[in-house]
Amino acid sequence: MKRSPLFYAQLGFTLLVCAFMVVPMVLSVMAGVTTNYFVGIKSGLTLKWIVQVWDLYEKTIYLSVGIALACVAITALIGVPAAYVLAQRQGRIARLIEELIVLPVAVPGLATALALIQFWGPYPEFRTSWVFILVGHVIFTLPFMVRPVLAVMLTGNLRSLEEAAATLGAGFAQRFFSVVLPNVRGGVLAGALMVLTLSVGEFNITWMLHTPLTMTVPVGLADSYASMRLETGSAYTIIFFLIIIPLLLALQYWNNLLRRNDQA
Amino acid sequence: MSMDGRKHTLLLGALMAPAAAFFLAFWLLPMARLVGVGASGPQGMGAYWSVLTNQNYLTSLIYTFVLSALVTLATLVISCIAGLFLERNRFPGRSLLLAVLTFPLAFPGVVVGFLIILLCGRQGLIGDLTKWLTGEKLVLAYSLSGLFLGYLYFSIPRVILTVMAAAEKLDYALVEAARTLGASPLQIVRDVTLPALGPALVSSGAICFATSVGAFGTAFTLATNITVLPMLIYNEFTNYANIPVAAALSVVLGVVTWAVLALARSVAGNTVTVAA
Numbered sequence: 001m002k003r004s005p006l007f008y009a010q011l012g013f014t015l016l017v018c019a020f021m022v023v024p025m026v027l028s029v030m031a032g033v034t035t036n037y038f039v040g041i042k043s044g045l046t047l048k049w050i051v052q053v054w055d056l057y058e059k060t061i062y063l064s065v066g067i068a069l070a071c072v073a074i075t076a077l078i079g080v081p082a083a084y085v086l087a088q089r090q091g092r093i094a095r096l097i098e099e100l101i102v103l104p105v106a107v108p109g110l111a112t113a114l115a116l117i118q119f120w121g122p123y124p125e126f127r128t129s130w131v132f133i134l135v136g137h138v139i140f141t142l143p144f145m146v147r148p149v150l151a152v153m154l155t156g157n158l159r160s161l162e163e164a165a166a167t168l169g170a171g172f173a174q175r176f177f178s179v180v181l182p183n184v185r186g187g188v189l190a191g192a193l194m195v196l197t198l199s200v201g202e203f204n205i206t207w208m209l210h211t212p213l214t215m216t217v218p219v220g221l222a223d224s225y226a227s228m229r230l231e232t233g234s235a236y237t238i239i240f241f242l243i244i245i246p247l248l249l250a251l252q253y254w255n256n257l258l259r260r261n262d263q264a
Numbered sequence: 265m266s267m268d269g270r271k272h273t274l275l276l277g278a279l280m281a282p283a284a285a286f287f288l289a290f291w292l293l294p295m296a297r298l299v300g301v302g303a304s305g306p307q308g309m310g311a312y313w314s315v316l317t318n319q320n321y322l323t324s325l326i327y328t329f330v331l332s333a334l335v336t337l338a339t340l341v342i343s344c345i346a347g348l349f350l351e352r353n354r355f356p357g358r359s360l361l362l363a364v365l366t367f368p369l370a371f372p373g374v375v376v377g378f379l380i381i382l383l384c385g386r387q388g389l390i391g392d393l394t395k396w397l398t399g400e401k402l403v404l405a406y407s408l409s410g411l412f413l414g415y416l417y418f419s420i421p422r423v424i425l426t427v428m429a430a431a432e433k434l435d436y437a438l439v440e441a442a443r444t445l446g447a448s449p450l451q452i453v454r455d456v457t458l459p460a461l462g463p464a465l466v467s468s469g470a471i472c473f474a475t476s477v478g479a480f481g482t483a484f485t486l487a488t489n490i491t492v493l494p495m496l497i498y499n500e501f502t503n504y505a506n507i508p509v510a511a512a513l514s515v516v517l518g519v520v521t522w523a524v525l526a527l528a529r530s531v532a533g534n535t536v537t538v539a540a
Contacts, residue, residue: 006449010349017346017420018364024379024417025367027389031382038387078286081279088276097280104291106522108478110494111298111514112291114501118301118511119294139291142283172275203372203481204494208501218372218481225378225485230387233378244370252366 025241032234049235053224057236060220061243063130067216068199071137072145072192079145080188084180086146087153102143109204112139117208130214136205141198145191152187153180186258193251200244217243298511305508312512321496321513327408328493332476335412336469339419344465347427348457369421373414373481380414380486381405406488414482419475423468430464431457463532470528474521493517
């Protein structure tokens with residue numbers, strides 16, 4: 001098939017945009033394994049920066065993963081029942097609740113963080129623990145769990161399935177666990193992947209809530225950019241990419257799968 | 265039946281209770297307190313007023329809004345061209361390009377700032393290239409253009425996905441009809457494609473603007489000589505312990521981003537989904 005000149009012009013433009021996105025990522029990977037970035041790649045390749053980052057910031061990785069997993073658990077525990085209620089009730093109060101829980105995403109994280117510090121600051125044990133960061137993450141990610149679950153609940157034939165189960169004598173608990181939950185698995189997984197990705201990458205709230213003992217990966221990254229060599233910051237960025245990119249790929253893959261099932 | 269209905273309502277209330285309690289304790293009440301703190305300083309409500317009367321705050325506010333508006337405009341143009349192209353054409357390597365364009369969606373602002381430093385900072389690629397070409401090193405990262413590039417970097421992925429999703433639903437019969445009626449490609453874009461994409465552009469533009477206005481991490485890493493509003497709030501809070509002003513400024517910032525999103529939703533319908 002013959003392509004028009006317009007096609008090549010647009011392709012060229014799109015490639016340029018892709019280059020803008022990908023070249024800095026390539027630069028950081030290169031810088032992270034170069035002995036001396038100022039001299040260039042001819043100074044030799046090394047893994048010593050990665051090792052240094054591991055020595056200095058190993059704990060931030062465990063904390064980030066721990067907070068992200070706890071965040072998924074809590075958003076699922078409180079978000080899935082909430083989505084169920086929102087799917088059952090379409091009245092004004094339900095819409096208001098839907099609006100409210102999205103507010104922490106619409107309002108800048110800095111404002112949310114300042115509010116949390118002002119309100120909960122008088123409780124130093126809570127203020128200085130990692131749970132304080134977890135609370136901020138849950139508030140920020142909750143809508144990303146509720147939304148996909150609610151979408152699945154509204155599109156499927158969940159209502160008639162539940163009614164059928166009810167006429168057959170199933171109580172609420174039985175219906176919820178053996179009819180509702182199995183049918184919204186896809187939405188929960190989509191939400192969980194999104195929550196994981198967002199929690200691991202969250203900076204705006206976390207930077208205000210952290211203490212020197214509760215540093216997550218993005219906080220550690222900011223710390224290394226400000227106080228370490230360019231090579232160390234880059235090596236740390238490589239480690240961050242290694243955590244976040246598989247999560248992103250899984251998220252894309254799963255959302256495509258959900259969409260295809262939807263259309264089928 | 266009514267007994268059953270009441271029981272059902274109680275049950276739904278119990279299911280909503282954990283999320284509602286969490287939200288109340290960790291967002292709604294703290295936010296209400298923050299609004300109060302903003303009015304608690306020596307100036308009282310004047311702290312809110314000072315956002316407009318204090319020259320420093322006003323300058324920062326204007327810089328932030330102008331920068332965010334420019335970024336939004338540039339992002340919409342770029343995403344329309346690249347997004348429509350990727351949606352309409354199938355060619356080898358397309359899904360790779362798509363993946364590359366959407367990866368930065370999950371990068372925190374600090375990482376974006378660092379990537380901009382690698383691209384056009386003191387030891388950056390653009391600096392090396394311009395030095396080699398012209399003998400003069402071009403360093404953009406720590407100025408307004410650095411912020412612009414950084415904001416562009418995290419905005420494009422968000423907008424391009426929305427544009428593509430909207431273009432997917434575009435009625436191609438209309439495009440074909442326009443073509444058979446003799447419309448040029450430019451006319452088709454102006455009279456058919458753009459109006460059809462309108463709601464998606466309004467909503468993603470609003471998200472882009474709101475995200476840019478509230479962006480903190482990128483400005484934090486670049487440490488530019490221009491103080492955008494989130495950096496101003498951070499400085500007032502940590503360096504000057506000026507809590508009432510920091511609170512007032514963040515309340516204003518929050519109201520602005522919320523209002524932009526709400527306005528866009530009333531114009532574009534209920535398609536404004538907030539992306540992080």
